[in-house]
Amino acid sequence: AQSVTQPDIHITVSEGASLELRCNYSYGATPYLFWYVQSPGQGLQLLLKYFSGDTLVQGIKGFEAEFKRSQSSFNLRKPSVHWSDAAEYFCAVGVQKLVFGTGTRLLVSP
Amino acid sequence: DSGVTQTPKHLITATGQRVTLRCSPRSGDLSVYWYQQSLDQGLQFLIQYYNGEERAKGNILERFSAQQFPDLHSELNLSSLELGDSALYFCASSPRTGGVETQYFGPGTRLLVL
Numbered sequence: 001a002q003s004v005t006q007p008d009i010h011i012t013v014s015e016g017a018s019l020e021l022r023c024n025y026s027y028g029a030t031p032y033l034f035w036y037v038q039s040p041g042q043g044l045q046l047l048l049k050y051f052s053g054d055t056l057v058q059g060i061k062g063f064e065a066e067f068k069r070s071q072s073s074f075n076l077r078k079p080s081v082h083w084s085d086a087a088e089y090f091c092a093v094g095v096q097k098l099v100f101g102t103g104t105r106l107l108v109s110p
Numbered sequence: 111d112s113g114v115t116q117t118p119k120h121l122i123t124a125t126g127q128r129v130t131l132r133c134s135p136r137s138g139d140l141s142v143y144w145y146q147q148s149l150d151q152g153l154q155f156l157i158q159y160y161n162g163e164e165r166a167k168g169n170i171l172e173r174f175s176a177q178q179f180p181d182l183h184s185e186l187n188l189s190s191l192e193l194g195d196s197a198l199y200f201c202a203s204s205p206r207t208g209g210v211e212t213q214y215f216g217p218g219t220r221l222l223v224l
Binding site: 049 | 112114141143145152153154155158165166168200202212213214215216217218
């Protein structure tokens with residue numbers, strides 16, 4: 001069965017510091033992976049996706065993610081966090097029906 | 111703005127009632143997906159429609175039903191509502207079905223059942 005694990009429920013990062021959000025997946029075939037961000041009271045916005053090819057994918061707002069098949073991971077990174085990045089981040093896997101992780105809430109301290 | 115619209119934005123109703131949530135997909139998208147986001151269950155896929163036909167089903171309760179109309183908008187009907195149905199309901203759309211596609215999400219409808 002497909003599943004996604006986001007082991008960190010909350011993460012606090014200082015503004016300007018680097019960020020890494022963890023995502024591990026379980027999927028029977030080639031995984032199609034996504035990161036979405038949800039700001040308070042908002043819908044889900046796609047940050048980036050991995051379908052195939054280069055394992056390092058670039059997304060919007062300066063985010064990137066690296067697909068590591070050997071570790072079944074698709075961690076999200078950003079070199080320098082801005083206060084506006086405070087939100088909840090969801091990793092998802094799937095083709096038609098997406099399976100989401102439980103999310104990681106990012107708090108940015110001044 | 112993803113181009114997916116959902117109405118209403120908020121809905122407050124009582125247990126036992128029935129409500130209808132509406133979704134308009136992005137222009138040209140044929141697939142519509144419904145998801146439920148609740149505190150205890152997280153984000154869960156409910157159902158997918160493609161060009162008017164049901165294509166995939168997830169953890170959708172029998173009290174819930176959906177349809178997609180010829181103009182491609184979709185409605186999610188929730189009946190005999192219970193307190194536990196309080197959640198944020200998202201609609202997403204994608205151009206086609208089958209294969210891998212990016213799903214674009216609407217802003218959601220927040221349902222509160224009292």
